[in-house]
Amino acid sequence: MKVLIPTPLRQFTGKQAAVEVAADSVGEVLTHLTSQFPELRKQLFAEDGRLRRFVNVYVNDQDIRYLENENTPVRQSDTVSIVPSVAGGGNHERLHGHSQ
Amino acid sequence: MALTIARPEWEQIRLHGEETYPNECCGVMLGQIGDDGVKRVQASVRCDNRQLDSLPNRYSIDPREVVHIQREARGKGQDIVGFYHSHPDHPARWSQTDLAEAHWTGCSYVITSVINGRATDTNSFHLDGYEDNKRFEAEEIRVE
Numbered sequence: 001m002k003v004l005i006p007t008p009l010r011q012f013t014g015k016q017a018a019v020e021v022a023a024d025s026v027g028e029v030l031t032h033l034t035s036q037f038p039e040l041r042k043q044l045f046a047e048d049g050r051l052r053r054f055v056n057v058y059v060n061d062q063d064i065r066y067l068e069n070e071n072t073p074v075r076q077s078d079t080v081s082i083v084p085s086v087a088g089g090g091n092h093e094r095l096h097g098h099s100q
Numbered sequence: 101m102a103l104t105i106a107r108p109e110w111e112q113i114r115l116h117g118e119e120t121y122p123n124e125c126c127g128v129m130l131g132q133i134g135d136d137g138v139k140r141v142q143a144s145v146r147c148d149n150r151q152l153d154s155l156p157n158r159y160s161i162d163p164r165e166v167v168h169i170q171r172e173a174r175g176k177g178q179d180i181v182g183f184y185h186s187h188p189d190h191p192a193r194w195s196q197t198d199l200a201e202a203h204w205t206g207c208s209y210v211i212t213s214v215i216n217g218r219a220t221d222t223n224s225f226h227l228d229g230y231e232d233n234k235r236f237e238a239e240e241i242r243v244e
């Protein structure tokens with residue numbers, strides 16, 4: 001099935017925005033992906049082997065955290081999306097950068 | 101590094117911050133990243149700020165929304181080139197929170213300061229490096 005690679009990770013996949021993988025579960029997808037592109041592993045997984053907290057993985061429109069995590073089964077027609085979190089905020093602390 | 105943006109999109113991003121004031125707005129910028137590293141914004145998509153416990157000074161975009169936006173963008177030959185949000189009554193500069201929560205290396209993070217409901221400065225910051233060494237670099241915004 002197709003695995004969509006977000007912009008920040010494409011330098012580890014030879015600039016490919018999508019990679020085809022044959023697998024039966026999300027875990028297998030990620031294993032095949034990181035076997036094919038070893039440098040990707042460190043970006044996706046923490047030292048304890050778990051997906052980094054800001055790495056969201058979707059099977060079609062569903063977050064694997066609400067399915068069976070890496071045991072979530074996948075079909076060849078599915079699309080797996082890797083989506084780093086998007087967040088931030090001004091907060092009330094020291095700010096950086098210049099003003100235009 | 102630089103960001104080019106069509107004037108209508110530039111105005112919409114700033115207007116969004118005025119409309120959500122005193123809360124932070126947020127959204128996705130779509131376009132292409134050229135071989136020269138310049139990000140060309142062709143469209144922007146407003147998103148809901150899901151940081152409901154701290155709307156005035158925090159933002160977060162539902163990853164599911166990003167999945168949808170990315171899917172539609174791919175159909176148009178566009179890519180995610182960055183994100184924007186506003187700082188109500190705060191300068192258009194990145195905070196430690198902005199950096200800690202930034203994970204889209206190679207993309208732009210555009211921040212608009214909205215003072216008393218009016219958009220003032222808008223700055224763009226290119227995210228370089230990865231988790232161990234990531235940093236924001238100020239970049240030029242070219243409104244076309």
